[in-house]
Amino acid sequence: MTLDLAQFHETFFEEGFEALGSMETALLKLSAGEPDAELINTIFRVAHSIKGGSATFGFADVAAFTHTLETLLDQLRSGQRHVHSNIVDVLLRSVDVLREMLSSTQRKQPVASAFTAGLHAQLQAIVKSSADGGASAPPVAAAIAVAAGSPAAAGEPAVPGWHIRLIPGPLMMEHGNDPLRMLRELASLGTLVTRVDAGKVPTLAELDPEECVLSWQMELRSDAERAAIDQIFEWAEGECTLSIEPMSPVVSTQAAASNAAPAPAGTATAPAASAAAVTAAAAAAAPDAPVTPAVASRAAAAAKLPSAPEAVRSAASEGGSIRVSIEKIDELLNSVGELVITQSVCSQLAALLEGRQADELRNALVQFERHMRSLQESVMRVRMLPIASIFNRFPRMIRDLGQRLGKKVELKMSGDQTELDKTVLEKIGDPLVHLVRNAVDHGIEMPDQRRAAGKDEQGKISLHAYHKGGNVIVEVSDDGAGLQRDKILAKARERGLVGADEELPDDKILNLIFAPGFSTVEVLSDVSGRGVGMDVVRRNINQIGGHVQLHSTPGKGSTVRIRLPLTLAILDGQLARVGREIYIVPIVSIVETIQIKRDQINSLAGKAELFRLRDEYIPIIRLYELFGIQADNTDLLNGLLMIVEADGKRVGLFVDELLSQQQVVIKSLETNFRQVTALAGATMLGDGRVALILDIPGVIVRYMDQPCRAEPAKEAA
Amino acid sequence: MSRNAASAQQVLTFKLAGEEYGLGILAVQEIRGWSAVTTIPHAPEWVLGVMDLRGVTVPVIDLRRRFELEPAQFGPATVVIVIRVPSGEQERTLGLVVDAVSEVYDLAASDCHSLPDLGSAAASELVQGLAQREGKTLILLDVARLAMSVVH
Numbered sequence: 001m002t003l004d005l006a007q008f009h010e011t012f013f014e015e016g017f018e019a020l021g022s023m024e025t026a027l028l029k030l031s032a033g034e035p036d037a038e039l040i041n042t043i044f045r046v047a048h049s050i051k052g053g054s055a056t057f058g059f060a061d062v063a064a065f066t067h068t069l070e071t072l073l074d075q076l077r078s079g080q081r082h083v084h085s086n087i088v089d090v091l092l093r094s095v096d097v098l099r100e101m102l103s104s105t106q107r108k109q110p111v112a113s114a115f116t117a118g119l120h121a122q123l124q125a126i127v128k129s130s131a132d133g134g135a136s137a138p139p140v141a142a143a144i145a146v147a148a149g150s151p152a153a154a155g156e157p158a159v160p161g162w163h164i165r166l167i168p169g170p171l172m173m174e175h176g177n178d179p180l181r182m183l184r185e186l187a188s189l190g191t192l193v194t195r196v197d198a199g200k201v202p203t204l205a206e207l208d209p210e211e212c213v214l215s216w217q218m219e220l221r222s223d224a225e226r227a228a229i230d231q232i233f234e235w236a237e238g239e240c241t242l243s244i245e246p247m248s249p250v251v252s253t254q255a256a257a258s259n260a261a262p263a264p265a266g267t268a269t270a271p272a273a274s275a276a277a278v279t280a281a282a283a284a285a286a287p288d289a290p291v292t293p294a295v296a297s298r299a300a301a302a303a304k305l306p307s308a309p310e311a312v313r314s315a316a317s318e319g320g321s322i323r324v325s326i327e328k329i330d331e332l333l334n335s336v337g338e339l340v341i342t343q344s345v346c347s348q349l350a351a352l353l354e355g356r357q358a359d360e361l362r363n364a365l366v367q368f369e370r371h372m373r374s375l376q377e378s379v380m381r382v383r384m385l386p387i388a389s390i391f392n393r394f395p396r397m398i399r400d401l402g403q404r405l406g407k408k409v410e411l412k413m414s415g416d417q418t419e420l421d422k423t424v425l426e427k428i429g430d431p432l433v434h435l436v437r438n439a440v441d442h443g444i445e446m447p448d449q450r451r452a453a454g455k456d457e458q459g460k461i462s463l464h465a466y467h468k469g470g471n472v473i474v475e476v477s478d479d480g481a482g483l484q485r486d487k488i489l490a491k492a493r494e495r496g497l498v499g500a501d502e503e504l505p506d507d508k509i510l511n512l513i514f515a516p517g518f519s520t521v522e523v524l525s526d527v528s529g530r531g532v533g534m535d536v537v538r539r540n541i542n543q544i545g546g547h548v549q550l551h552s553t554p555g556k557g558s559t560v561r562i563r564l565p566l567t568l569a570i571l572d573g574q575l576a577r578v579g580r581e582i583y584i585v586p587i588v589s590i591v592e593t594i595q596i597k598r599d600q601i602n603s604l605a606g607k608a609e610l611f612r613l614r615d616e617y618i619p620i621i622r623l624y625e626l627f628g629i630q631a632d633n634t635d636l637l638n639g640l641l642m643i644v645e646a647d648g649k650r651v652g653l654f655v656d657e658l659l660s661q662q663q664v665v666i667k668s669l670e671t672n673f674r675q676v677t678a679l680a681g682a683t684m685l686g687d688g689r690v691a692l693i694l695d696i697p698g699v700i701v702r703y704m705d706q707p708c709r710a711e712p713a714k715e716a717a
Numbered sequence: 718m719s720r721n722a723a724s725a726q727q728v729l730t731f732k733l734a735g736e737e738y739g740l741g742i743l744a745v746q747e748i749r750g751w752s753a754v755t756t757i758p759h760a761p762e763w764v765l766g767v768m769d770l771r772g773v774t775v776p777v778i779d780l781r782r783r784f785e786l787e788p789a790q791f792g793p794a795t796v797v798i799v800i801r802v803p804s805g806e807q808e809r810t811l812g813l814v815v816d817a818v819s820e821v822y823d824l825a826a827s828d829c830h831s832l833p834d835l836g837s838a839a840a841s842e843l844v845q846g847l848a849q850r851e852g853k854t855l856i857l858l859d860v861a862r863l864a865m866s867v868v869h
């Protein structure tokens with residue numbers, strides 16, 4: 001039987017792209033000046049696994065490229081070569097090339113060789129040159145320098161520090177004092193170089209898993225006080241041998257260098273973050289005793305944990321996940337939606353029954369409903385992903401853009417663990433990229449302009465995601481020049497969007513940049529400013545039920561705030577009746593509902609009707625008229641007016657009656673029918689009827705599009 | 718070409734204003750009694766609305782109105798034929814309101830005839846061809862085109 005490898009291709013590509021993402025992240029951290037053996041290992045592993053996979057599947061181009069890449073990375077890893085910013089640049093470009101190669105291969109298209117060959121040649125050149133340049137430094141010493149960020153190698157002035165020696169006593173672990181925790185806390189104070197002494201590890205037969213047989217010598221580079229270190233060991237006092245001595249900077253760097261020489265037997269010298277090295281060292285330390293994997297991995301963990309919190313965190317967040325196709329989840333979600341409807345049918349039926357048993361049935365059904373709700377929530381949560389998957393692309397983008405435009409930009413991100421529905425995430429990626437690009441291109445000024453304005457040369461862009469009232473808010477802000485209102489207004493007049501003498505309030509001026517094809521940039525750059533932009537951003541975000549708001553202070557910067565629904569599949573709705581039909585109005589759109597009094601109605605040239613809400617005039621939309629159906633009431637005084645809001649516009653919907661509020665599962669009308677303006681979809685009610693969900697922006701658009709209806713609010717104001 | 722006479726197939730036939738129509742039985746998902754639907758605003762008048770079919774919203778089409786025939790009162794005998802048709806890249810589900818369902822026939826290729834050119838008259842774009850069976854003439858419906866006309 002032949003094995004069909006093609007079936008694994010998809011997985012290879014999927015994992016490949018993912019791995020390239022983590023390689024990119026690691027490279028960006030490297031470039032930010034935190035050389036760390038674990039990061040280099042991560043990058044190396046990615047290159048290595050892509051090389052292995054592509055060779056297995058016969059993607060020779062990819063395999064050849066990654067082979068060269070791997071050679072270079074190996075030189076970095078073994079310390080033959082230092083991490084330079086130009087190497088990081090080349091590596092970042094390799095990520096792009098690899099991505100391109102993978103996606104062409106995935107589409108079964110030939111790889112554009114001109115694109116890849118140049119970089120490949122460059123990589124090969126670097127690999128060769130390093131053979132001469134890097135040979136003088138002893139490999140191990142360099143590895144340690146990279147691993148611990150030792151100032152000795154970088155030639156920077158040394159930070160004060162402490163020599164710490166920790167020999168745990170036999171009872172320390174049993175009393176709940178875990179040396180790992182202490183090492184981790186020490187590492188949090190500064191840069192920690194640990195040397196583990198595994199000389200006392202007995203044979204497996206004699207090994208007591210409760211006893212800590214390892215001991216440590218540490219160099220902590222930190223300006224931490226003695227008291228802070230004492231505090232860490234406070235609980236272990238008397239259960240271990242401990243010495244803490246301040247070190248003089250000069251001596252310590254020499255010590256680091258001399259310790260980097262071939263390790264004496266019994267004392268393993270290893271970069272703290274390199275698990276592999278420690279494992280090997282532990283094995284070497286007890287050559288005649290069979291070292292069990294358990295001991296080795298414990299030694300590895302002991303050395304790895306304290307100084308590599310990054311690695312630990314990522315390992316924890318990866319903790320046991322499975323890859324499931326989105327269809328399966330949607331199917332599940334659909335079935336749950338059906339169950340919710342069936343359950344509400346049952347509850348309605350039970351409400352009609354009488355007698356003692358009927359009461360019991362109803363109680364049981366209440367419980368049923370509660371469980372249903374939690375089931376529904378859990379299933380919804382499966383589709384939720386952290387927004388980090390989108391945020392992660394920005395550090396790279398800003399770095400590249402800043403370089404290209406000659407601007408200095410710092411990116412701050414927070415709330416990247418905020419979760420959103422996968423569909424929402426997919427749809428906000430492009431708008432966010434656009435906003436961030438705008439912020440770098442138009443928002444942040446050139447360094448000399450910033451200096452002239454008395455600001456820090458480096459501009460700040462921040463991305464901030466958080467929950468607010470059942471929605472997720474994503475903010476993109478910059479501390480740049482802000483929007484120039486006069487420029488926008490002039491451009492709008494030029495394009496005929498605003499009359500020549502017409503004056504507009506500030507917020508209306510800002511809103512002009514959302515008009516189709518609007519751009520105030522005189523010189524078109526290849527970054528942004530082609531005038532396709534903010535209108536698309538707003539439309540895309542509106543399409544998924546979100547809202548965009550813009551704030552800008554001249555000289556201080558701009559903030560774009562995007563409000564997004566958590567999910568697209570379920571909506572909190574207010575049921576409203578018009579004649580025989582029941583419509584669902586998204587609760588997020590509702591401002592208030594009002595019983596109309598005669599003196600609040602104004603009519604405009606007999607065409608439009610306006611409702612006076614405090615000092616605002618609001619157009620009245622008679623839903624039965626708009627939808628061409630029969631209503632109970634045509635007299636405004638007998639019905640209710642729901643004030644709803646979308647895109648900053650308010651209108652009043654005239655309905656017969658308000659019914660309950662409930663969560664509804666949104667069913668697409670497009671699946672079997674088509675998109676209908678003013679409708680966001682349909683849902684099933686408890687009695688099996690279909691109710692239509694109103695799309696408020698669409699309702700307003702349809703109302704405006706009706707013949708003989710100007711926008712009445714303007715004249716009335 | 719879809720306009721050619723259909724090859725050997727089984728068709729379900731139904732009555733509509735005194736005429737007998739047929740559609741390929743493989744497209745038929747189920748037959749249901751008539752129940753009220755939810756009106757869709759601004760839809761073509763031959764789209765009666767949407768109904769819930771086990772959690773899926775399905776548009777219901779009045780075939781009489783689609784063929785510009787005299788609308789009928791819906792009664793207990795009125796049935797909805799639910800069909801599933803490939804349309805574009807996916808399958809669409811539609812409900813067709815007809816007067817009554819009548820028979821299932823096996824049609825040989827020789828039974829089927831293509832439609833003469835009628836120009837734009839008589840909604841002929843929805844008709845695949847004609848078939849002779851037991852002295853009766855069946856009008857064979859082009860369900861794919863019908864589905865397309867619903868979606869666009």
